[in-house]
Amino acid sequence: MSEDKLRFDNRVVVITGAGGGLGKMYAHYFASRGASLVINDYGVSLKGESASSSAADKVVSEIISAGGRAVANYDSVEDGENIIKTAMDSFGRVDVLINNAGILRDKSFIKSTDRDWDLVCQVHLNGAFKVTHAAWPIFRAQKFGRVINTTSPAGIYGNFGQASYSAAKHALIAFSDTLSQEGSKYNILVNCISPIAASRLTETTMPPEILKVLDPKYVVPIVAYLSHESTSATGGLYETAGGYINSIRWELSKGAVFKPDSSFTPAAVKSRYSEITDFTSGNKYPDFKHGVDYLGLMKQAMTQSS
Ligand code: NAD
Numbered sequence: 001m002s003e004d005k006l007r008f009d010n011r012v013v014v015i016t017g018a019g020g021g022l023g024k025m026y027a028h029y030f031a032s033r034g035a036s037l038v039i040n041d042y043g044v045s046l047k048g049e050s051a052s053s054s055a056a057d058k059v060v061s062e063i064i065s066a067g068g069r070a071v072a073n074y075d076s077v078e079d080g081e082n083i084i085k086t087a088m089d090s091f092g093r094v095d096v097l098i099n100n101a102g103i104l105r106d107k108s109f110i111k112s113t114d115r116d117w118d119l120v121c122q123v124h125l126n127g128a129f130k131v132t133h134a135a136w137p138i139f140r141a142q143k144f145g146r147v148i149n150t151t152s153p154a155g156i157y158g159n160f161g162q163a164s165y166s167a168a169k170h171a172l173i174a175f176s177d178t179l180s181q182e183g184s185k186y187n188i189l190v191n192c193i194s195p196i197a198a199s200r201l202t203e204t205t206m207p208p209e210i211l212k213v214l215d216p217k218y219v220v221p222i223v224a225y226l227s228h229e230s231t232s233a234t235g236g237l238y239e240t241a242g243g244y245i246n247s248i249r250w251e252l253s254k255g256a257v258f259k260p261d262s263s264f265t266p267a268a269v270k271s272r273y274s275e276i277t278d279f280t281s282g283n284k285y286p287d288f289k290h291g292v293d294y295l296g297l298m299k300q301a302m303t304q305s306s
Pocket of ligand 1: 017020021022023041042044045046048077078099101123127153194195196197198199200201202
């Protein structure tokens with residue numbers, strides 16, 4: 001085992017939904033490595049109901065008893081500016097933001113209601129927006145910031161019964177990508193993790209023997225690394241569970257280039273559809289940074305014969 005040398009002295013870390021599950025694990029780690037913590041938790045049920053202050057208070061008192069520094073905040077992430085205000089009022093700065101709060105309202109799409117959709121999007125997506133938007137000017141002014149957004153396998157691959165959750169979680173990947181591009185010149189690095197861990201979120205969905213190896217403590221190392229001042233990683237997407245970590249990127253087929261004239265018809269698409277979707281001879285990992293080089297392709301198309 002290599003020694004953990006990452007320290008967070010003089011750093012202020014804000015963690016949403018830190019009253020339980022993964023957020024609580026992160027909080028204990030950062031506090032034990034010298035950081036001051038804002039423990040945000042709305043204290044709601046899995047479905048996002050019956051708010052209470054007790055979850056955040058409990059974690060704060062555990063951290064303080066262990067000799068650490070932490071304050072509680074009980075706002076919903078939908079009121080993100082209050083969470084960042086707590087950090088500024090208590091510690092005068094904010095360095096790391098971990099957007100972790102979450103709820104589930106799983107139902108097959110046909111049974112989903114407007115309220116299910118709105119609540120899930122408000123907490124996961126609007127919540128991450130509100131807290132990050134409040135922290136962003138502070139990060140820019142101090143030329144330092146680390147943001148971790150939390151997606152899910154459902155947000156990457158989709159999952160039965162999770163239309164709202166997977167839509168909100170997928171949006172967080174694009175949110176991270178854009179913020180990583182806007183933030184990099186200010187040393188604001190933004191990454192996205194997709195964890196799997198035993199918590200109240202998963203306790204009824206997986207067998208106990210699997211849950212045993214999915215201790216939330218195994219999600220901490222990648223989150224801590226991506227939050228540290230020494231990292232240069234940004235715009236990444238990482239799956240992590242039970243000691244496994246990977247990195248995900250898009251795969252592109254090579255695609256087909258058509259001359260943009262009257263020969264470019266639906267029938268032409270039909271005749272070359274297998275070429276369009278052929279990943280075997282493809283441009284698997286683009287060497288350009290932000291997607292397809294459309295200008296280059298247009299030039300190629302103009303010189304093609306119909
Ligand atoms: P959890 O239910 O144990 O913890 C989530 C916490 O968020 C709770 O303490 C809850 O009170 C709080 N919360 C809910 N709504 C809030 C709001 N509006 N404002 C502030 N706090 C709020 O869940 P967890 O398993 O620790 O999940 C943490 C994050 O990881 C979530 O975003 C979840 O979607 C994601 N995730 C977890 C898993 C997993 O396997 N556990 C898998 C994929 C993604």
